[in-house]
Amino acid sequence: MPKILLVEDNEMNRDMLSRRLEREIVLAVDGQSGVEMAGTHAPDLVLMDMSLPILDGWEATRRLKADDATRHIPVIALTAHAMSSDREKALEAGCDDYDTKPIELPRLLEKIAALLPPSIAALLPPSEEKPHE
């Protein structure tokens, strides 16, 4: 199973994403613990909220990408702001891709799959899976 580290301070978003992804999800609630958990849990991919306490998602991503132990882990930035400047900022910080909230799971799964090795991406749930709400 792909191991995904979700760094998200909003409990509702954490619950929604971990329920829908049904993967081996590791949860961090702020940028600092996100950086630490990326080191200790060696996830296949990080979903990084940008607006986070202690360290924001941009700075947490910069630290992940500055560390030889974690720089290879793909990071998808998640933000509520659909502004192109936020996209640029996320990519400049080292994020490999970017998605906006509210999350559409099929779209996010496609982005996740594109960043994982094919053998690991094959273990993701089908992208036509629909939210229950």
Ligand code: MN
């Ligand atoms: Mn947030």
